[in-house]
Amino acid sequence: MSKIIFNEFQIKRLENNPHVKQVSERSIAYHPDFKVKAVKENKAGKSPTQIFIEHGFDLAMIGSDKPKGCLKRWRKVFEQYGVDGFYTERRGKAKGERLKPKSDTQENQLKKAEARIKYLEAELGIPKKARRTRKAGIEEEKITKSETFILIEKIIRRYSLTNMVSYFCEMAEVSRSGYYAWLQAESIRLNLEEKDWQDYELINKVFEGKKKKAGALTIKMILENDFFVTMNHKKIRRLMNKFNLKPRIRQANPYKKMAKATHEHKVVPNLLNRRFNQGEPRKTFLTDITYVYYGSGQPAYLSCVKDSVTREIVAYHLSKSLKMDLVYRTLEKLADSVNELFYPESLIHSDQGVHYTHPEFQRRVKKLGLIQSISRKGNCWDNAPMESFFGHFKDEVDYSECQTFEELSLIIEEYIEEYNINRYQWSLNRMTPAQYGSHLLAV
Structure with missing residues (x-):
């Protein structure tokens, strides 16, 4: 059964399509004529998606996978039973058994009507699924009057029942006048x-x-x-x-617990202490390294420096090697980005990776006039904005599709430019990092 649930408006919109026979909250029944026509057009070379679009179906509403699934079933029916397979009742019949037309006697119609009424009675008696969950348990609520009216109208319209409004309203404990007032407000x-x-x-x-x-x-x-x-x-x-728009975002790993670090680094303390917003751009920098796999699983290493105030990526370096030159080149690019004019109290913060605790790296940091700060052991929250950037980068860039290192370099360059100049951020007064930096400098 489809995961998509149609609302009242979508149901009516689908019912207006001449190729639709019946619509429920979770399924669509198509006219046999359309099924036959779709199979023939598919055999002639048209794709399922093209067929459905040309016949007035909105794929955003019914789901992009629906055409392919339908044509797969319909072609199977066509191959087994031919055109008659779409116009005859096959449910309950063994494979190969002779197909018979549906019986439409008054006795069968009466049985169907009685079954429909029982179905409605049962459905009206089912409480709505709980809308709230509390610590003490789950609180159930009865369906609202509006939901009851929708249900009554849907069943009456679907099964063409007449003179049943009063009966259904009384059974559902809603007023008949309220039901008709609801209809008039359609x-x-x-x-x-x-x-x-x-x-x-x-x-x-x-x-x-x-x-x-x-x-x-x-x-x-x-x-x-x-x-x-x-x-x-x-x-x-x-x-x-x-309308079932579910963004594809990374989810927290429930099995990965955060270690509570109490032991500070022996050489360089955590001077930043999560005070990421220092109020001035180009005063506090964050840096880290991440793995990027491309081609047939070849690793590359991306080192970035981020302005903790404006969130802008001010320097980065991509390398095939994880040697110390990766962070040295990143420092050089950081110095170039500010013309080697750092604030007197400018600070660069990182985790406890071997690159950042290396004596030569610390010597180069001091030579640039920067103060070094390092996160506590096993605590990624101390460098959270940098981790956040890498998370967004891996969500939004299909770097695994790159076949060469040059392609990877190009796609990373384009993304960082897009991130700095065009990516709006809610916590930056809805500006991009570049806009926010200019705003702070103007202030």
Whole structure:
């Protein structure tokens, strides 16, 4: 069964498609004529996706995998039973058994009607799944009146039941007048749903443009800065949940516990002590190294220096080797980026990696006039902004697709430029790192 759940607006929108026979919250029943036509067009060379789009289906609504799955089933039916397989009842029949047309006698219709009524009675009696979870347990709530009205209207419309409104309303303990008032307000609800759909299309445009890796706050900043559209982040989050836009983001590893470090480094203390925002750009720098695999699993090593105030990557160096030259070249590029004019109390902070505790590295840091600070043992939070950048980098860059070191260098250069100049950050007053740095300098 599909993981996508259709809402009332989407159900009505799908029902308006002439190729759809019936729609429920989780499934779509297609007309036999469309199935036959789709199979023939597929055999003629058209892709499943192209067929569905040409016949008015929105893949963002029904799911991009739906066409392929449907055509796979329909072609199998066509090969086994031919065209008749789509127009006859096959459920409950053994393979190869003669297909018979559906029986439509009054007795069968009566049995179906009774079964439908029992189904509705059971469905109306089921409490809504718990909306809140508390420490003391789970609190269940009955379905709301609006949800009850939707259910009654859906069943009556789906099974063409007549003169059953009073019976269903009494059974569901809702007023008949309330049900008809809810029906009369349908145009208002549809207008609101149409507005939601228009906003969703704009959100989805940004979401797809960011390769499905943007959250509500990122989308809000892009809408405001690139599309000049102001939209509340709560509304964006609601529409993303409503239309099943799930960003692909890294998840915390529940099995990896943080070690509580109490022992400070013997040589260089943790002078920064997580005071990342010093108020002035180019005063506090963070540095670290990460592994980047490309081609057939070949490792490369990326060393970066980040301004802890503006979040800008001010220097970086990519190497095939993990030797000390990796961090020496990074220091040289950092000095070039500020024209070797550091603040008198400028500080560079890192973890306790062997590169940063090496005597030669510490000597070069002092020669540049920088003060060195090192995180406590086993505590990555002491260098959290640098770790955060590497996390975003690995989420948003398909570096494993690169076949050569040169391709990898180019894609990293493009990403860092994009990150510094075009990537809005909520905690930087919704500016990019470059914009925020200019803002602080102007102030």
